Amino acid sequence: MQPIRYMLLALALACAIPTAGAVELNCRGPANVESFKYAWKLRGGLSWIAGIMFPTSGVGELKTTYPGAGHAIDSSLLITAPAGKSGFYAYETQIESTGRTLMTYHAYSWKDKSRKERTLFDYNSGMARMHKETPEKQWDKSDRIPSGPFHDVVSSIYYLRQSAATIHGPVSTSIYSDGKSYPVIVRPADHRVFTIGGQQVGASGFEIVDAPGGKKWPGGMKIWLSDDARRIPFRIEIIQSMASLQLDLQTIDSCAFMQASK
Numbered sequence: 124m125q126p127i128r129y130m131l132l133a134l135a136l137a138c139a140i141p142t143a144g145a146v147e148l149n150c151r152g153p154a155n156v157e158s159f160k161y162a163w164k165l166r167g168g169l170s171w172i173a174g175i176m177f178p179t180s181g182v183g184e185l186k187t188t189y190p191g192a193g194h195a196i197d198s199s200l201l202i203t204a205p206a207g208k209s210g211f212y213a214y215e216t217q218i219e220s221t222g223r224t225l226m227t228y229h230a231y232s233w234k235d236k237s238r239k240e241r242t243l244f245d246y247n248s249g250m251a252r253m254h255k256e257t258p259e260k261q262w263d264k265s266d267r268i269p270s271g272p273f274h275d276v277v278s279s280i281y282y283l284r285q286s287a288a289t290i291h292g293p294v295s296t297s298i299y300s301d302g303k304s305y306p307v308i309v310r311p312a313d314h315r316v317f318t319i320g321g322q323q324v325g326a327s328g329f330e331i332v333d334a335p336g337g338k339k340w341p342g343g344m345k346i347w348l349s350d351d352a353r354r355i356p357f358r359i360e361i362i363q364s365m366a367s368l369q370l371d372l373q374t375i376d377s378c379a380f381m382q383a384s385k
Contacts, residue, residue, distance in 0.1 A: 153379070198218065276298075305337070
């Protein structure tokens with residue numbers, strides 16, 4: 124989460140009213156693609172410092188392609204600068220049908236700064252193979268795959284959507300970020316009601332926090348998912364020391380149905 128040290132990620136359409144129904148969707152686009160469009164902004168007391176280096180608002184898209192049985196699920200989160208300004212931050216991941224993360228990628232370009240990093244997880248050899256690039260150099264590194272279940276930023280969103288119905292208390296897992304694995308705890312958070320297209324929709328909150336006693340993850344995440352079977356992510360917060368990046372759901376463009384666990 125390289126530049127997310129300067130900004131953090133949250134999805135908000137907030138309202139604190141107690142009930143809601145399922146989301147009615149006017150689907151378009153490919154039948155196997157799911158696309159959520161967001162507006163984002165920096166939040167937090169020190170966000171003005173991050174704003175010196177990066178834009179403080181813009182648009183984003185969380186896109187997932189479900190290719191069918193036996194093939195990896197592709198999911199990405201693209202965050203771009205406001206119209207008229209250049210710059211982006213991108214997350215990409217590939218997820219096996221079993222839920223294992225097969226590939227993680229992140230890249231950014233803001234002003235004169237840019238970086239790319241891709242890690243392929245070879246479970247047969249037990250190795251994670253990383254390739255990194257900046258305008259000045261590129262390099263490769265191999266390391267052991269983390270033991271136990273782990274997720275990157277985007278695959279953790281998919282994991283929470285899949286597992287929301289079964290998470291009733293703290294669950295231990297790991298976050299893989301910048302070539303390192305951090306022990307974290309996933310646990311339920313508060314319940315809220317959000318509004319989209321004139322509809323009020325109940326959403327259950329979940330948070331990912333640093334696990335005590337291990338390597339400290341310099342971050343955090345919160346996400347609110349609709350209570351219906353679609354588990355639509357209305358709010359996501361990625362929390363860092365300086366600020367938080369908040370994404371607010373604006374539209375649902377393509378809506379392939381994600382088969383969440385019951």
